[in-house]
Amino acid sequence: MTAAMIKIRISTKIGYRWGLFNLSRLAHKHFIMQITPYSHTAINDAAQYLRDGRLVAFPTETVYGLGAVADDDKAVARIFAAKNRPQFNPLISHFADRQTALAAGRTSQIAQLLAAQFMPGPLTLILQRAKNSTISQLASAGTDTIAVRVPAHPIALHLLEAVGRPVVAPSANPSGQISPSTAQHVLDGLGSAVDMILDGGPCQRGLESTVIDCRNAQAVILRPGPITPEDIEKHTGLKIAHSMAGQPNNDQQPVSPGQMTSHYAPKARVRLNAKEFRENEIFIGFGPMPPDLQPHFNLSATGDLIEAASMLFAIMHEADKTATKSIAFAPIPMSGLGITINDRLVRAAAAK
Numbered sequence: 001m002t003a004a005m006i007k008i009r010i011s012t013k014i015g016y017r018w019g020l021f022n023l024s025r026l027a028h029k030h031f032i033m034q035i036t037p038y039s040h041t042a043i044n045d046a047a048q049y050l051r052d053g054r055l056v057a058f059p060t061e062t063v064y065g066l067g068a069v070a071d072d073d074k075a076v077a078r079i080f081a082a083k084n085r086p087q088f089n090p091l092i093s094h095f096a097d098r099q100t101a102l103a104a105g106r107t108s109q110i111a112q113l114l115a116a117q118f119m120p121g122p123l124t125l126i127l128q129r130a131k132n133s134t135i136s137q138l139a140s141a142g143t144d145t146i147a148v149r150v151p152a153h154p155i156a157l158h159l160l161e162a163v164g165r166p167v168v169a170p171s172a173n174p175s176g177q178i179s180p181s182t183a184q185h186v187l188d189g190l191g192s193a194v195d196m197i198l199d200g201g202p203c204q205r206g207l208e209s210t211v212i213d214c215r216n217a218q219a220v221i222l223r224p225g226p227i228t229p230e231d232i233e234k235h236t237g238l239k240i241a242h243s244m245a246g247q248p249n250n251d252q253q254p255v256s257p258g259q260m261t262s263h264y265a266p267k268a269r270v271r272l273n274a275k276e277f278r279e280n281e282i283f284i285g286f287g288p289m290p291p292d293l294q295p296h297f298n299l300s301a302t303g304d305l306i307e308a309a310s311m312l313f314a315i316m317h318e319a320d321k322t323a324t325k326s327i328a329f330a331p332i333p334m335s336g337l338g339i340t341i342n343d344r345l346v347r348a349a350a351a352k
């Protein structure tokens with residue numbers, strides 16, 4: 001750490017002072033994005049960044065992930081902003097060990113069988129959220145499900161242990177682009193949108209984890225990946241079904257990842273771009289509101305889109321709990337994360 005420290009003179013109101021600065025932190029914070037090679041110091045710095053709610057890209061055996069602590073709504077929201085994701089797809093929570101991963105949800109026998117065989121490894125299990133789950137609602141896209149994974153990569157595991165909290169990590173690429181399998185890919189794609197990039201060399205697999213819904217008697221592959229149905233049958237005796245993306249869903253057929261039905265739709269009707277109160281309606285504001293339009297909830301009183309995104313699903317749940325028939329949303333600007341929030345709101349409104 002000392003190698004990167006410098007002493008500089010800072011001007012203050014009462015004259016000059018000497019201060020110690022950590023150069024590499026300063027570089028991360030203010031100037032250039034750089035790739036940080038793996039070391040104990042780098043892991044400690046990365047863990048601190050994550051605990052502070054910042055974004056750290058790190059290697060896994062599949063692809064590089066863009067990490068944020070899973071129990072910090074705002075940090076999770078930053079991921080969607082950094083990736084420029086048009087939708088709030090649910091995110092995978094990464095854990096340092098199998099027991100903690102399974103404890104985040106309601107485990108089934110199938111989940112335990114798969115975890116015993118393939119965790120750590122390129123496998124993601126979809127579970128029912130545990131009642132006392134601390135994982136952000138935004139990570140679950142407002143649903144009562146949770147995706148858990150234990151990566152089989154020493155650097156990822158070292159980082160997860162150092163953080164001591166679950167870390168959500170989508171692939172560290174801008175939305176719609178190819179998943180990154182080197183630190184350089186991450187830098188090229190996301191640049192300064194990420195606070196730190198931990199380099200662990202090229203990823204072994206280069207293909208994202210197999211996602212399996214384990215909530216029902218029949219396990220279903222939602223996203224094919226490195227672990228195949230044949231692998232699973234061979235090692236566990238389980239027969240696994242496929243859910244092809246794009247197929248229509250019904251109650252019997254589990255949701256494919258990213259499909260709109262996998263998101264939370266409120267029971268109440270949703271009215272958008274509301275500029276006035278209507279009777280028996282829960283009004284959700286955004287930004288500073290006029291005195292005659294004090295909302296029941298405000299996504300962000302200061303008009304911060306990252307905060308608004310982080311609160312969206314939690315507030316929808318709260319509004320729904322009042323058993324109201326209708327929820328009205330004040331206009332949300334169509335820029336940055338606002339586009340994502342509006343996309344979600346339009347879907348919520350259309351679901352009725």
Ligand code: TXA
Pocket residue numbers: 060062063064065066089090091092124126140143145146147149151169170171172207208209210211222223256257258259262
């Ligand atoms: O290999 C991987 O899984 C990588 C590394 C970084 O771990 N991560 C990754 O994350 O590929 P992402 O966000 O790019 O893809 C996650 C997939 C999406 O298709 C998403 O819809 C699905 O997992 N998913 C996440 N949570 C889900 C949930 N609760 N229910 C259904 N699908 C879920």
Ligand code: MG
Pocket residue numbers: 170171179
């Ligand atoms: Mg991805």
